[in-house]
Amino acid sequence: MADSIVIFGASGDLTSRKLIPALFQLFVKGRLxxxxxxxxxxxxxxxxxxxxxxxxxxxxxYAADAFDNEKWAxxxxxxxxxxxxITIPDDFIxxxxxxxxxxxxxxxxxxxxxGRVYYLSTMPQLYETAIQNLGDAGLSNDSNGFRRVIIEKxxxxxxxxxxxxxxxxxxxxxxxxxxxxxxxxxxxTVQNIFALRFANxxxxxxxxxxxxxxxxxxxxxxxxxxxRAGYYDTSGILRDMFQNHLLQLMMITAMEPxxxxxxxxxxxxxxxxxxxxxxxxxGDFASDTVRGxxxxxxxxxxxxxxxxxxxxxxxxLYCDNWRWQGVPFYLRSGKGMSCRTTQIVIQFKQVPYILxxxxxxxxxxxxLVIQVQPAEGIQMHFETKVPDSExxxxxxTLDFSFQGTSGGRSLPDAYQRLLLDALNGDASLxxxxxxVELAWGIIDPIIAAWKSPxxxxxxxxxxxxxxxxxxxxxxxxxxxxxxxxCPVLR
Numbered sequence: 001m002a003d004s005i006v007i008f009g010a011s012g013d014l015t016s017r018k019l020i021p022a023l024f025q026l027f028v029k030g031r032l033x034x035x036x037x038x039x040x041x042x043x044x045x046x047x048x049x050x051x052x053x054x055x056x057x058x059x060x061x062y063a064a065d066a067f068d069n070e071k072w073a074x075x076x077x078x079x080x081x082x083x084x085x086i087t088i089p090d091d092f093i094x095x096x097x098x099x100x101x102x103x104x105x106x107x108x109x110x111x112x113x114x115g116r117v118y119y120l121s122t123m124p125q126l127y128e129t130a131i132q133n134l135g136d137a138g139l140s141n142d143s144n145g146f147r148r149v150i151i152e153k154x155x156x157x158x159x160x161x162x163x164x165x166x167x168x169x170x171x172x173x174x175x176x177x178x179x180x181x182x183x184x185x186x187x188x189t190v191q192n193i194f195a196l197r198f199a200n201x202x203x204x205x206x207x208x209x210x211x212x213x214x215x216x217x218x219x220x221x222x223x224x225x226x227x228r229a230g231y232y233d234t235s236g237i238l239r240d241m242f243q244n245h246l247l248q249l250m251m252i253t254a255m256e257p258x259x260x261x262x263x264x265x266x267x268x269x270x271x272x273x274x275x276x277x278x279x280x281x282x283g284d285f286a287s288d289t290v291r292g293x294x295x296x297x298x299x300x301x302x303x304x305x306x307x308x309x310x311x312x313x314x315x316x317l318y319c320d321n322w323r324w325q326g327v328p329f330y331l332r333s334g335k336g337m338s339c340r341t342t343q344i345v346i347q348f349k350q351v352p353y354i355l356x357x358x359x360x361x362x363x364x365x366x367x368l369v370i371q372v373q374p375a376e377g378i379q380m381h382f383e384t385k386v387p388d389s390e391x392x393x394x395x396x397t398l399d400f401s402f403q404g405t406s407g408g409r410s411l412p413d414a415y416q417r418l419l420l421d422a423l424n425g426d427a428s429l430x431x432x433x434x435x436v437e438l439a440w441g442i443i444d445p446i447i448a449a450w451k452s453p454x455x456x457x458x459x460x461x462x463x464x465x466x467x468x469x470x471x472x473x474x475x476x477x478x479x480x481x482x483x484x485x486c487p488v489l490r
Contacts, residue, residue: 002035009121010040021063022415092137115146135172186414220337229302285449336463339486
């Protein structure tokens, strides 16, 4: 069945850089349902052909490996443009009429069961208005085919605004029609955590407090904020990275196996992890967190004088359940770091007894490194004997690279998987309303504590390093070390 994908904010960067290239590559692979229509909506004045020509240039740039003139010509036949303003209700009435005019079956009659996906690629401040107008225009009614809405993060700026947004959305769409997108969850390596854990008998028995010493989840960025001060200084690292990306990675790492790979059951297990996260109180905000700001942040264009906004943070969280009781999860993210890398480190405990008394130092525990980006893959660290020596050991590695198994092709962009899942009605990799609210319930108290008179010190750090020295000292005080290694796979 040919469905429609309606992109609000069609003249924006996300549409040309990510969404259209992803849809085009799905078309080239034969995965986009045949005859699927793509309709761009924004205030800019475009004719259909003008918008197609504009998208052709950007798609050739961002989907270069897959781009072909003949394939683009076939794809663009079903690309349309409808001028519209999200704040004007009548424009949604006009949009509905336009959709009805192009959603025709093979006989040329109105399609009785054509589905629609509405993608809100707009400013977050317009989400509620867009959804309200979709509902008022009858465009959320799914009696003649599915109606789904995709919402980009941020999902609110705190628990109160997230609850208000959810309430507003639910006035027009049911929860099963809502797809809150976090592109991290579309990455091949993140999805592979499910296979790694639940399709292998060697990992699941040791994936618990009996064998795991701690877990590190790091999202490091080389870049500084540049010209994003208007957004970033009111957001900070906790809102920008922790409430969504890092907690999502923690949930997938820590969750229990669902009874089946069903969207509702997968999300149920993820939500249970958040229910188990121990809330910080009292002195926890000082003892279990480190905050920092890179040197030169105050000189960035648009940053207020004396701003105390964090560009680096690390949190120590505990998940109080049977599997993870007592195992710390260290979540870390920062701007201006040593390199760009996203990785999950499962640090196993040391062996209970060192057999060789005269070893120069005790071997470290085994380590499993899941590299989410770049060069997605997995590395296992284990001890082996140093050749031609007395009984001394060294750390050796086993590497698995996704790139090496993809036949030389680039791995698909996360938006390909997520857009296809939304079309197919698979919400496994999308956030649910209770999940969003529970995540804010964890982060909000930390933000409040960091803004209070008793806030822990804001440490300065040089760009190009791994954050403040105090973060490393804090880890050493717990007899642990950060895995400060730029991408282990290349």
